[in-house]
Structures are given as C-alpha cells and as structure tokens.
Amino acid sequence: MSRDPLTGDPLTGAPPASAPTAAIPGQTRAAARPADPLARFNTAPEAAAEAVLLACCGSRRWARRVAAHRPYPTVEALLAAADEAAYDMSGADLDEALGDETPPGLPPGTPSSAQTALRHAHDAYLARFGHAFVVCLDTDRPEEHLDRVLGGIRSRLDNEPEEERVASAEELRRVTRARLIHLVTEKGGLTGYSRPSVAV
Numbered sequence: 001m002s003r004d005p006l007t008g009d010p011l012t013g014a015p016p017a018s019a020p021t022a023a024i025p026g027q028t029r030a031a032a033r034p035a036d037p038l039a040r041f042n043t044a045p046e047a048a049a050e051a052v053l054l055a056c057c058g059s060r061r062w063a064r065r066v067a068a069h070r071p072y073p074t075v076e077a078l079l080a081a082a083d084e085a086a087y088d089m090s091g092a093d094l095d096e097a098l099g100d101e102t103p104p105g106l107p108p109g110t111p112s113s114a115q116t117a118l119r120h121a122h123d124a125y126l127a128r129f130g131h132a133f134v135v136c137l138d139t140d141r142p143e144e145h146l147d148r149v150l151g152g153i154r155s156r157l158d159n160e161p162e163e164e165r166v167a168s169a170e171e172l173r174r175v176t177r178a179r180l181i182h183l184v185t186e187k188g189g190l191t192g193y194s195r196p197s198v199a200v
Contacts, residue, residue: 037184038078038184038185041070041072041183041184042070042071042072046067046068049067049070050063050064050067052183053067054100055183056082056176056179056180056183057097057100057176057179058098058100059089059093059094059097059100060096061089061090061093062086062089062093062097065081065085066078066081066082066085075180075181075184075185078184079177079180079181082176082177083173083177086169086172086173086176087173094165094168094172095131097172098134098168099131101131101134101172102132103122103126104118104122104132104133104134104135104149106118106145106146106149107142110146114146117150118149118150121149121150121153121154122153124153124157125153125156125157128157128161129161129164129168131168133149133152133156134168134171134175135148135152135171136171136174136177136178138174138178
C-alpha cells in the first residue's frame with residue numbers, strides 16, 4: 001500500500017513528519033506516533049489496520065481476524081496469527097483472496113519476449129484455474145524470477161483443480177507472510193508499500 005504524502009500515514013492518518021503544524025494556545029501536545037512499525041500497527045484504528053492487512057491478503061475475514069487479535073508482542077507472534085488465520089480460511093475466503101491477486105510481473109528491463117512468454121503462460125493458467133498464479137519468490141534472486149514463474153506455471157498447469165487450490169493456498173500464505181514482514185519491520189516500514197501478486 002502506498003502512502004500519499006498529502007494524507008500521511010496509512011494506519012494512523014497522521015501528517016507526514018515534515019508537515020508543519022500550527023501551535024494552538026493551551027492545547028496539550030499529542031503524543032508522537034510510535035516509531036516502530038509493529039507498534040504503529042498495534043495501535044492503529046481497527047479499520048486502518050484491516051485496510052493494510054487487506055493489502056497483504058485479500059480475504060476480509062482473514063484481515064478482521066488478524067486485526068482483532070492485536071496487540072502483537074513480536075513480529076513472530078503476528079506471523080503465527082496470520083498463518084493460523086490462513087489455515088482456517090473457508091473455501092469462500094480463499095476464493096476471495098485468490099480473486100484479489102493480480103498476475104505476476106517481472107523486473108523492469110525484462111526483454112519483451114520474456115514478458116510475452118509470461119503473459120501467454122499466465123493466460124493458460126487463468127483459463128484453467130480461474131485466478132491469478134501465485135508464487136512466493138522472496139528467497140529467490142531477481143535474475144531467477146522469470147524461470148521460477150514460467151517453470152511454476154508450466155508445472156502446475158498439470159495439477160487437478162483441487163490439487164492446485166492446495167498449492168495456491170500455500171503459496172498465498174507464504175506471500176502474505178512476506179508482505180507482512182515488509183509491512184511491520186524497519187526494513188519495509190509502513191510507507192511506500194506496494195502489493196505485487198508475486199512477492200519480490
């Protein structure tokens with residue numbers, strides 16, 4: 001999820017740190033928002049927390065459940081709760097989450113021939129299974145992404161629909177974890193967050 005510099009933080013709605021604020025006589029200075037992204041997530045309004053969680057996984061019930069169990073003492077506790085909620089998804093929840101995913105992309109500068117090959121492979125996958133191909137690439141080097149995505153699509157095209165739902169659910173869980181880590185760690189923070197269907 002990207003942060004609009006004019007509207008401020010996506011969780012708290014607070015203005016950007018550089019935005020000047022006029023002093024009001026007699027007004028008690030509000031406490032500064034937590035600098036730690038996990039703390040900011042823990043203290044965000046429920047609707048805002050659910051909104052950023054939906055940027056990680058498109059199931060509304062999953063997002064409500066994870067938001068409702070705040071505060072999380074550690075990132076690991078958040079990830080464990082997210083995994084548990086993912087494993088407990090109903091068929092409708094999984095359909096909603098997979099339907100919210102978008103086709104995988106490749107890094108800028110990828111040759112057009114590779115883009116075309118990926119588009120054709122993904123079209124065949126979409127026609128067979130009815131949702132975008134999901135694979136987690138967070139442990140792969142960028143130069144390996146094309147082979148991993150194309151190879152994954154081609155191998156999983158042979159799956160039976162129920163077998164592919166299981167594979168897609170597991171990849172979605174892994175992608176969701178990668179997005180959450182990006183969201184609530186100092187490395188990723190809560191700014192400049194985008195949501196590729198394939199975690200890169």
